[in-house]
Amino acid sequence: MNQSAPNSFRQGPDNRGRFGQFGGRFVAETLMPLILEVEQAYNAAKADPAFMAEWRLLLKDYVGRPSPLWYAGRLTEHFRATAPEGKGAKIYFKREELNHTGAHKINAVMAQILLARRMGRKRIIAETGAGQHGVATATACALFGLQCVVFMGATDVERQQPNVFRMKLLGAEVIPVTSGAATLKDAMNEALRDWVANVHDTYYCIGTVAGPHPYPTMVRDFQCVIGEEAKEQMQQAEGRLPDVLVAAVGGGSSAMGLFHPFLDDPSVAMVGVEAAGRGMDTEEHAASLNRGRPGVLHGNRTYLLQDGDGQIIEAHSISAGLDYPGIGPEHSWLHELGRVQYVGATDSEALEQFQLCSKLEGIIPALECSHGLAHIAKLAPTLDRDKIILLNLSGRGDKDIFTVAKHLGVQL
Amino acid sequence: MSRIAAKFASLKAQGRGALVTYLQAYDPDAATSLAIIRGLPGAGADIIEVGVPFTDPMADGPAIQRAAQRALKAGATLPGVLALVRDFRSGDDTTPVVLMGYYNPILSYGIDRFCVDAAASGVDGLIIVDVPPEEADEIEPQAKAAGLDLIRLVAPTTDDERLPRVLSATSGFVYYVSITGITGTRSAAKDVLEAAIPRIRRFTDLPIAIGFGVRTPQQAGEAAAIADGAVVGTAIVDTLAASLDEQGHARPDTMRLVLDQVRGLAEAVRSAAR
Numbered sequence: 001m002n003q004s005a006p007n008s009f010r011q012g013p014d015n016r017g018r019f020g021q022f023g024g025r026f027v028a029e030t031l032m033p034l035i036l037e038v039e040q041a042y043n044a045a046k047a048d049p050a051f052m053a054e055w056r057l058l059l060k061d062y063v064g065r066p067s068p069l070w071y072a073g074r075l076t077e078h079f080r081a082t083a084p085e086g087k088g089a090k091i092y093f094k095r096e097e098l099n100h101t102g103a104h105k106i107n108a109v110m111a112q113i114l115l116a117r118r119m120g121r122k123r124i125i126a127e128t129g130a131g132q133h134g135v136a137t138a139t140a141c142a143l144f145g146l147q148c149v150v151f152m153g154a155t156d157v158e159r160q161q162p163n164v165f166r167m168k169l170l171g172a173e174v175i176p177v178t179s180g181a182a183t184l185k186d187a188m189n190e191a192l193r194d195w196v197a198n199v200h201d202t203y204y205c206i207g208t209v210a211g212p213h214p215y216p217t218m219v220r221d222f223q224c225v226i227g228e229e230a231k232e233q234m235q236q237a238e239g240r241l242p243d244v245l246v247a248a249v250g251g252g253s254s255a256m257g258l259f260h261p262f263l264d265d266p267s268v269a270m271v272g273v274e275a276a277g278r279g280m281d282t283e284e285h286a287a288s289l290n291r292g293r294p295g296v297l298h299g300n301r302t303y304l305l306q307d308g309d310g311q312i313i314e315a316h317s318i319s320a321g322l323d324y325p326g327i328g329p330e331h332s333w334l335h336e337l338g339r340v341q342y343v344g345a346t347d348s349e350a351l352e353q354f355q356l357c358s359k360l361e362g363i364i365p366a367l368e369c370s371h372g373l374a375h376i377a378k379l380a381p382t383l384d385r386d387k388i389i390l391l392n393l394s395g396r397g398d399k400d401i402f403t404v405a406k407h408l409g410v411q412l
Numbered sequence: 413m414s415r416i417a418a419k420f421a422s423l424k425a426q427g428r429g430a431l432v433t434y435l436q437a438y439d440p441d442a443a444t445s446l447a448i449i450r451g452l453p454g455a456g457a458d459i460i461e462v463g464v465p466f467t468d469p470m471a472d473g474p475a476i477q478r479a480a481q482r483a484l485k486a487g488a489t490l491p492g493v494l495a496l497v498r499d500f501r502s503g504d505d506t507t508p509v510v511l512m513g514y515y516n517p518i519l520s521y522g523i524d525r526f527c528v529d530a531a532a533s534g535v536d537g538l539i540i541v542d543v544p545p546e547e548a549d550e551i552e553p554q555a556k557a558a559g560l561d562l563i564r565l566v567a568p569t570t571d572d573e574r575l576p577r578v579l580s581a582t583s584g585f586v587y588y589v590s591i592t593g594i595t596g597t598r599s600a601a602k603d604v605l606e607a608a609i610p611r612i613r614r615f616t617d618l619p620i621a622i623g624f625g626v627r628t629p630q631q632a633g634e635a636a637a638i639a640d641g642a643v644v645g646t647a648i649v650d651t652l653a654a655s656l657d658e659q660g661h662a663r664p665d666t667m668r669l670v671l672d673q674v675r676g677l678a679e680a681v682r683s684a685a686r
Contacts, residue, residue, distance in 0.1 A: 016546065026515060026542045028471045030567035030592055033574060179477055180467065192470045197593035199569055296515045296542065297468060309489040310520025312467045 009263035009339050012330060017213020018301075020336065022329035025212040026296045030196045035299075038203075039214040041119050046221065051114060058110045059225065062143070065107075067095045067226075069233035070393075074360040076380070083381035091380060092242065093363070093393040094230045094258060103366065103395030104254045105136040105207055108222035113140040116203035123147045123202045127191040129156055129184035129250070130321035130368065131163025132395055133207030138172035148172035151191045153183035156320045163399050181314040184250075184324045188298050208251025209328030212299030216328050223257025230390060231261055238388060244379065245270045247392040248371040249342065250286065250322035252331045254394035259340060269341070271379070272331060273371045275317035276344030286315035288327045289335045289342040302329040318347035318403065319367035321395070345374035351407055353377055354397060366395030367403065415508040415536045416561055416584040419458055420619040420640060429636030431456060431681040432621050433674055434512065434645030436463035436479040437496050438488035439652060444662040445483075448652075448670050449500050453507045455671040456678020459621075460500075461539070461643065464493050464513030471541045473596035475646045478653065482660050490517045490526070494533040501534030510563060510584075512539040515550075523551050527558040537561035537584040545581045552581065565589050566612055575615045585619040586612060588639065590626070596646025599625035602634050609639045629680030637684040644677055 012019040017039075025035055045051040059065040072091040080088030096104035116124055124146050128134030134150040141148035150167055154176040157164050167174050180186035188211075195204045209216045209223070234242055245262060247255035249272040262268045277285035285291065288303045295304040297312060305313040305325035315325040334340040353373035358364045365373060372391050380389060397404070405412050413421070423430050433452055438445050452460050465483035469476060497509050511530065518526050518540065530538070538560055543550060545564065555562050561584025569592055570578055579586065588608065590600035600608075605622060612620055622635040623643030635642035651673050655666040 025544065025546050027544060028541050028567075028589075029544055029565040029578065030471075030569050030589055032544045032546065033567075033569045033571060179474075185468065189468055189470050193473075193594045196471065197597065199592050294519075296519055298470075299542070304516075306516065306520065308520070309491075310466075310517035311484065312516070 005337060009334065010260065012333065013213060013217055017217065019330045019333035021294070022302050022332040023213055023216060023300050025299060026301065027212045027299045028196065030199065034199055035212050037119070041115055042214050042218050045115050045118055051118070055111045055114055059107065063100045063106050063110065064098065065225065066229045067098050069230060069237060070095050071237065072361050075357065078360055079377065079380040080385070086385055087381055087383065088385050089243070089380045089383035089387035089389045091376060092234070092388060092390045094226060094390060096226060096254065096392060096394045097363070097366065097396035101132070101136045101139050102398065103132040103136065104223060104226060104257060104392070105133040106139065107225055107257070108219045108253065109133070109136040109140050109205060111222040112205045113144055113146065116146070116205070117144060119203060121201060121203035123149070123198065124205050125149045125151065125191050125194050125202055126205045126207060127151045127184065127187040128207060129153070129187070129323055130319065131156070131160040131167065131399060132321060134172070134174070135163050135166050135170070137205050138167040138170035141172065142170045149194070150174050151177050151187040151194070153181070153187045154178045155182040156184065159403055160320055160399060161402065183314070183320070185312065185315070192298070208253040209256045209330060210251045210298060210300060210302065210326060216300065216330055219253055220256045220260055220330065223253050224260050226254070226257035226392060227259065227261035230258060234390065241265055241268050242388040242390040243267070243269060243383070244387070244389045246273065246372045246376055246389060247394065248273045248322060248368045249327060249331060250275065250324050250368065252328040254392050256328060256330060258392040263339060270339070271375060272340055272342045273375045274342055274344045275319060275322035275371055276346045277316040279346055280344045284316035285344065286317045286322050286324060287344050288325055289331065290344055292325070294332065297326050300329045302326050302332045303335070318350060318407065319371065321366070321368040322371065343375055345371040349374035351404065354400070354404060363393070364397035365393055366397045367400045369394045414559070414561060414584070415506060416459070419508050420585065423458060428682055428684065429639065430458040430621065430641035431632060431636065431678050432459040432461055432641050432643040433457040433648055434461040434463060434643060435648060435652065436465055436476065436483045437493040438465060438483035438486045439479045439649070440482045440656055440660055440662050441486040442492065442496065444666060446496055446499055448667050449496070450503060451667060451671045452674060453504055455674040457674055459508045459510060459641070461510045461512050461645070462493065462497065464490060464511055464517060466514040466517060469514060471594055473594045473646060475596045475649050475653065479649050490521050494529055494535070497535050498533040508536040509534060510537040510539060511535050513541065515540050515542050518551070523554050527551070527554040527560055531558040531560055535560060537563045539563045539565070539587060541565070545578050548581045563587050568592050568608065575612065579616045582616070582618060585621055585641065586616060587643065588612060588620055588622045589624045590622050591624050593624065595624055597625070599627060599631060605635065605638050629676045632677045633680035633684035636681040642681060648673060
């Protein structure tokens, strides 16, 4: 933390696509002209009121935005019951799981597909881990009649069968990737390889705030609708800003979408929850900020899980959506500046909260955001009752019931 | 004069292009890899590209991905690759050696230290696939100071507006990626190359080598005649891979099969008319 705090945390990136030392455009020359073209097209689109109006309309009438802000009263009371006197913060959910396709991913996908159309691209490729981004991309492609190819690690294809079937129903081709550990990282490698080979007609729809510039910025900007809505809704509900924002971080798109609009509100604390897998001090986790160090992968400089020789280490998480050895570059920057605190939650902590939230709130949360809930379970009982915690409930857990059943020893 | 410049000058005097061969270091193990690399100049390779194994080779096709996995399993590290070049250099002071790989292992090693150590080990040039001109200041000053050439990739997608920028940051030679795609997947047609190379020549006097999709002696001969050199990678890696046993270990004839193929390629390059 040897850097001095900037005047604003919301000015990044610079014209090289960097947040401090993080980010950039580390891609092969074949892709470089394309990346520049995407950047140019994005800059033109976001300045075009017609483009933004079309996106907003899709968010409203197709995605179902704004997503509600929900006071999780029973969960709040549950933690108060065992908290010390006067403790037990109020817990709110930003209900991104109610979006069409069941997660926040669709926000940025809709915009990117509009951008791809604007660029005249007819073929869309995407990588997916849990399948949420793949489903969102397949959905948008179905809506606009575009060809859709989704790369998914073979391991994830196995553990996310319902989403694989969904994508196929939507007309997408799902390509299982068998290289490496056959998870999200390898799916991203394969998508980049496909893009290099099909530069002329293909748009790569990245699902998270990572990859080469302008993707981390672009995906962030389109996910910021989450935080912008939440800010307004919280004013209406409580007449003030929340005290703590909590979100799970894999690549970090749901967290960035919630955090970014609040970054310059000093009273708002923020916690990103990494997947600690079988424990942060075991070898099986996905805690790139807490246990990794800066490096370059997938087009950007960021914190990575890597060995002493700079070889990338496979991540582990019960949640396929968090199973990634890197993180968006802006998170690395916010981590080093200390503006956002990054902690971990284990597989079993997430599993416990997955069940608790289902029983108490009647909401089955995705395993990803169950990691956020796991941190809230630790945090809420330590805060005064008048404090407000806001969680990005970024996805619904229907896709995870098979994984959870397996871990609980239940035969479906 | 650098080894790379001297080599191209001498080949120009002979009226022919260069055969550049690519193999991953440590594929399938350190000893076999060194033995093959030592044999390459004798088999007719003019410039040796040594691939630095990386877990996530994003610009490479399945053959080189598997080569990287074999090499990593055999214990490949960047210091190990430099040691291999040092060992090669102890017996050959003229054949240029170019390291080709990805940025993260170098970043992890430390850029300053890496450039100094690479030069001291006898490395002549670097091709870092995922450091485009936009990020060149990451390593260019250190590479220059150490006397290492930074060889840049030019792709079919690199348009005329961009070419001067890419070429101005290049030294040693220009590596023309002849297809839009990853290594070892498809090949560019001769007439496409005949149109592509003069386009680059308008912006540079550096030698140009054509790579990606150059597999056969005929293609190598054509590429070396159209440009100043032909890079053959995947085809050689395929031969090596096919020679291994079920466990991925070298067989007694692994080295001979690889070098025989290089001899065939060299013959075609030598007999190709300029």
